[in-house]
Amino acid sequence: MTDQMRFIDRRAALALGTSTLSAAGVLAVLGVATPRRAFAAGAPTQDVQLLNAAIALEHEGIAAYQIAAESGLLTPDVLKIGITFQGHHKQHRDDLASAVRRLGGQPVAAKALSAYATDLGAGSLKDQTGVLKLALKLERGAANAYLGLIPSLDQTDFHVLAARMAGDEAFHAATLGNALGEAIPQKALIFG
Amino acid sequence: MTPLRFASPAIAAVLMVCPPAAAASLLGDPHRGASLYETRCGACHSLDANRIGPSHRGVVGRRAGVVPGFAYTQALKASGLVWTPSNLDRWLTAPTSLVKGTAMGFRMPAAQDRADVIAYLASPAVAGAKRPAAGR
Numbered sequence: 001m002t003d004q005m006r007f008i009d010r011r012a013a014l015a016l017g018t019s020t021l022s023a024a025g026v027l028a029v030l031g032v033a034t035p036r037r038a039f040a041a042g043a044p045t046q047d048v049q050l051l052n053a054a055i056a057l058e059h060e061g062i063a064a065y066q067i068a069a070e071s072g073l074l075t076p077d078v079l080k081i082g083i084t085f086q087g088h089h090k091q092h093r094d095d096l097a098s099a100v101r102r103l104g105g106q107p108v109a110a111k112a113l114s115a116y117a118t119d120l121g122a123g124s125l126k127d128q129t130g131v132l133k134l135a136l137k138l139e140r141g142a143a144n145a146y147l148g149l150i151p152s153l154d155q156t157d158f159h160v161l162a163a164r165m166a167g168d169e170a171f172h173a174a175t176l177g178n179a180l181g182e183a184i185p186q187k188a189l190i191f192g
Numbered sequence: 193m194t195p196l197r198f199a200s201p202a203i204a205a206v207l208m209v210c211p212p213a214a215a216a217s218l219l220g221d222p223h224r225g226a227s228l229y230e231t232r233c234g235a236c237h238s239l240d241a242n243r244i245g246p247s248h249r250g251v252v253g254r255r256a257g258v259v260p261g262f263a264y265t266q267a268l269k270a271s272g273l274v275w276t277p278s279n280l281d282r283w284l285t286a287p288t289s290l291v292k293g294t295a296m297g298f299r300m301p302a303a304q305d306r307a308d309v310i311a312y313l314a315s316p317a318v319a320g321a322k323r324p325a326a327g328r
Contacts, residue, residue: 046288049265050297056244057235119241141235145298148232152288152297 047154048105051096054149054162055108057142058093062086063116064138068131071122078128078179082135085172092165099158129180136176140191143169147192166191218304220311228309232300239318245296251275252314256291267293280310 065086069079097107117123125131146166150159170191236244246259253276257269271291273279282290284300300306312318
């Protein structure tokens, strides 16, 4: 369904309002209360823009684990886990890049590792605990980011993809939280 | 699906033109907002670094698309938006509805959460000039 097809002209909707209006109709009308700006000709589709932002997030995650691995601050067991998680992020990146290409877009490139190190304040990391705290912050944020992204994605396939990635990030966050001795949250709906 | 019947056409019309609950009318808690900012926004944003999204220090009252060194979408640069608390609320509610073509898709559905994050971004500790990078 195209954006144009989804757009319900408010005047037409008001004309329907004299008798009955389905719940779906109410939501559709409320959802377009703010006029949408049209895409410029040749501009990437909305999903390409959003998926590329997700690729940028994965690039940063891959870089963060690389910086951690090269820091010399991790014990061998923790390093092994970090490399495994980095592999997950590489799979996410590749799946997202495939999706962008299917839509006719160009996947966004990664920045230099040194740029990520600066952005993430890696120079202030002094021990394994600091590295794990940074990783937990990024993974927890990524789980929330994917959950918050789902309603903005157009295609159902991408809803599922983002939800699966949120699950992976939540798994990473839980593992890291456990390694740091964090208490298990008492309330449900931990993410989102 | 069973259709929703409204007792009055006027009620239906009001529902159609009212936006979702706006955080702008709620009192925000900047301390809770700081925690929310880290867990909900922190995957992509920092106060002083351009990451997946632009840096946020001083964002309240700033024009959209002007942080130096960040590669904005054409859509956001051309939006003409100023990040007032009201516009930030609309943005966090549904960014792709406010600016079609933006790269930001993250939505924050709870009005109180939005109010708290906006209060944090508007707080003196965040709204001021960029701090010198410590140790970097």
